Amino acid sequence: MKGITKKVCCVMMGILLGVTILTGCGKQPVASPKTENGKKETVEQKQGEGPKKVAFICKSYTDTFCVWVKDEIEKKSAEYKDEFSLDCLDSKNTSSTQIEQIENCVAGGYDVIIFQQVDAEAPVQAVKEAAAKGIKVIVTTGSINDDGISTYIDADPIQQGTVLAEYAVKKFPEKANVAILQGPAGNFHANGRQEGFKKVLSDKAITIVAEEIGEWQKDKAMTIVQNWLVAYPDLNVIMAHNDDMALGATEAIKMAGKEGQIQVYGVDATAAGCQALEAGKIGATVFQNAIDYAHLALKYASDYLKGQEIKSVRIDSELVTPDNVKDYIEIHKKLGNIK
Amino acid sequence: MSKRKYDVSVIYKKFGIYLVLLALLVISSIISPVFLSKANIMNLLTQISVVTIISCGITMLIIENMTDLSGGSVVALTGCLCVGTYKMLIGWGCNIIVAGVICMGTAMVCGFSLNLLSGMVITHYRAPAFIVTLAMSQMARGLVYLYTGGQPIYGIEEIAIIGQGKIGNILPFSVIIMIVIVSITWVVLNKTRFGRYVYAIGGNREAAVASGVNVNRTVLKTYMLHGIFVGIAGVLYMTRINSGQPAEGVNLEFDAITAAIIGGTSFSGGIGTVQGTICGSIIIGVIKNILNLLSVQSYYQQIITGMIIVIAVILDIKTKMSGK
Numbered sequence: 177m178k179g180i181t182k183k184v185c186c187v188m189m190g191i192l193l194g195v196t197i198l199t200g201c202g203k204q205p206v207a208s209p210k211t212e213n214g215k216k217e218t219v220e221q222k223q224g225e226g227p228k229k230v231a232f233i234c235k236s237y238t239d240t241f242c243v244w245v246k247d248e249i250e251k252k253s254a255e256y257k258d259e260f261s262l263d264c265l266d267s268k269n270t271s272s273t274q275i276e277q278i279e280n281c282v283a284g285g286y287d288v289i290i291f292q293q294v295d296a297e298a299p300v301q302a303v304k305e306a307a308a309k310g311i312k313v314i315v316t317t318g319s320i321n322d323d324g325i326s327t328y329i330d331a332d333p334i335q336q337g338t339v340l341a342e343y344a345v346k347k348f349p350e351k352a353n354v355a356i357l358q359g360p361a362g363n364f365h366a367n368g369r370q371e372g373f374k375k376v377l378s379d380k381a382i383t384i385v386a387e388e389i390g391e392w393q394k395d396k397a398m399t400i401v402q403n404w405l406v407a408y409p410d411l412n413v414i415m416a417h418n419d420d421m422a423l424g425a426t427e428a429i430k431m432a433g434k435e436g437q438i439q440v441y442g443v444d445a446t447a448a449g450c451q452a453l454e455a456g457k458i459g460a461t462v463f464q465n466a467i468d469y470a471h472l473a474l475k476y477a478s479d480y481l482k483g484q485e486i487k488s489v490r491i492d493s494e495l496v497t498p499d500n501v502k503d504y505i506e507i508h509k510k511l512g513n514i515k
Numbered sequence: 516m517s518k519r520k521y522d523v524s525v526i527y528k529k530f531g532i533y534l535v536l537l538a539l540l541v542i543s544s545i546i547s548p549v550f551l552s553k554a555n556i557m558n559l560l561t562q563i564s565v566v567t568i569i570s571c572g573i574t575m576l577i578i579e580n581m582t583d584l585s586g587g588s589v590v591a592l593t594g595c596l597c598v599g600t601y602k603m604l605i606g607w608g609c610n611i612i613v614a615g616v617i618c619m620g621t622a623m624v625c626g627f628s629l630n631l632l633s634g635m636v637i638t639h640y641r642a643p644a645f646i647v648t649l650a651m652s653q654m655a656r657g658l659v660y661l662y663t664g665g666q667p668i669y670g671i672e673e674i675a676i677i678g679q680g681k682i683g684n685i686l687p688f689s690v691i692i693m694i695v696i697v698s699i700t701w702v703v704l705n706k707t708r709f710g711r712y713v714y715a716i717g718g719n720r721e722a723a724v725a726s727g728v729n730v731n732r733t734v735l736k737t738y739m740l741h742g743i744f745v746g747i748a749g750v751l752y753m754t755r756i757n758s759g760q761p762a763e764g765v766n767l768e769f770d771a772i773t774a775a776i777i778g779g780t781s782f783s784g785g786i787g788t789v790q791g792t793i794c795g796s797i798i799i800g801v802i803k804n805i806l807n808l809l810s811v812q813s814y815y816q817q818i819i820t821g822m823i824i825v826i827a828v829i830l831d832i833k834t835k836m837s838g839k
Contacts, residue, residue: 361813387810389813402558407549
């Protein structure tokens with residue numbers, strides 16, 4: 177009997193532990209009032225008195241770029257501390273978690289919810305419900321298909337793909353054989369970047385010999401490129417949807433002893449990407465200004481709370497080449513990404 | 516089941532999977548002229564090395580009726596710990612070789628301790644290995660995010676030689692390490708008393724207890740050995756990609772379990788060989804490799820991989836049954 181109790185206890189603790197870790201930083205939902213009147217009253221009450229609350233839901237604490245935006249928002253929020261308090265959550269790159277977090281924030285009486293979308297469709301219903309309760313939703317680094325209910329601050333991934341490809345084709349070897357490392361299937365940014373790449377390449381009638389999904393990951397990209405280098409001895413250009421995959425390609429090229437024979441291009445201008453560009457391992461990348469995203473998102477939240485109107489914007493991304501990479505390395509140094 | 520029939524079924528089982536592998540190799544070399552090139556074979560072996568190393572320990576655990584679902588996360592943790600430690604030691608002006616040895620040791624100790632912890636909970640409380648190692652997987656992933664702050668570790672230059680370097684520009688270190696670990700596992704399972712205990716526990720736990728096998732200690736030892744292997748796998752994984760990536764290594768344990776099962780290890784315990792597991796691991800590696808070489812679209816790759824695995828398992832079971 178004692179043994180069984182012990183066993184049950186242990187299993188329960190295991191499950192409890194698992195669940196706690198899984199839901200991690202999710203906030204305790206506050207029970208929302210049931211009646212329609214009750215809801216309105218709470219909203220008015222909370223907008224009338226007490227400090228304002230803003231939630232920032234990060235797409236994933238493991239995505240270098242998303243975390244960078246989160247860090248900038250946290251830093252900058254100190255300047256707004258008289259206007260509102262800020263809480264950060266992690267969606268762990270999972271749509272269902274993100275929806276729960278939006279719902280919890282609505283119930284928890286936040287005034288503004290800023291989030292980085294995991295998916296363009298999944299959170300629409302939750303966002304509509306938030307808007308119905310008078311909560312402003314701002315989407316950053318992405319946008320969702322909600323017919324303009326939320327306000328977005330986003331880059332244009334097609335522009336990112338186009339600006340990179342237009343620069344790259346000028347640098348291409350005479351007979352270019354291009355392979356493309358793609359982001360996850362159905363991802364908004366991957367699709368846009370792909371569209372930008374393809375538009376330019378097909379205009380110039382350049383052959384694409386292979387395309388594979390590398391899931392944004394260095395390890396997967398490295399394995400794919402190793403195999404490509406064997407299958408396509410003529411391959412001389414690799415274009416990746418992000419810098420991590422581009423860096424995976426450079427590792428594979430290094431291991432095959434083909435350094436300098438294959439051009440590699442990436443997007444994101446991460447610290448490691450900029451350093452590789454400076455070292456001549458990759459040809460060019462595109463900088464999404466995380467700082468702009470972060471500062472604008474907070475400014476929008478502040479403006480909204482002051483009663484001003486805010487409008488959706490698309491921020492143009494900047495092309496990073498060997499000529500201007502030093503400026504971006506300086507930015508990363510200031511941020512502490514490069515020591 | 517009589518002793519003789521048991522032997523026959525094991526022999527058939529072995530041949531079954533070897534034939535599948537042979538067929539796959541022949542087909543691959545026909546449809547892709549570069550498949551059998553030296554460069555591709557070395558690529559293939561380096562690509563499967565991490566999963567194979569994890570699957571060695573997992574084979575032993577599955578034979579014992581245990582399992583490990585924390586492999587992928589612990590690989591991420593030990594790998595990041597390894598490159599992080601190396602970077603720190605070099606920063607302190609430590610000698611390259613000394614730092615290399617210390618950081619590899621750190622990774623192995625880390626893998627060892629975490630698996631020891633899992634093993635202790637499992638044996639002491641007789642808790643299901645499934646849930647305990649699943650919890651460990653969550654904790655290890657949390658720890659690696661905590662350790663790295665969620666950011667990749669870059670600039671680990673010299674240590675990358677473990678994952679990327681080759682002897683005589685041909686034989687990669689990772690392949691040598693894989694072969695060493697496979698050999699150790701083979702010797703442990705076939706030539707030691709401990710190995711016989713492993714089979715005995717999985718075959719019939721009560722009988723093993725009755726004949727004086729210290730089940731808990733054997734299981735604990737298996738987790739400890741597996742933990743060291745996972746530590747080494749982590750070092751290889753992160754040094755191969757020349758950076759410490761805390762978010763990577765997801766689902767590695769499932770690849771390892773799949774390799775063991777394709778290789779004829781039985782989920783009901785007591786049956787399994789490390790040579791079968793290697794076959795399983797090579798089969799998965801070859802499928803991924805050949806589909807890459809042929810540039811099959813990624814969506815189809817997953818469907819085809821799944822189908823071939825099912826076919827391999829069915830063929831394996833069929834050949835095993837025809838022996839009865």
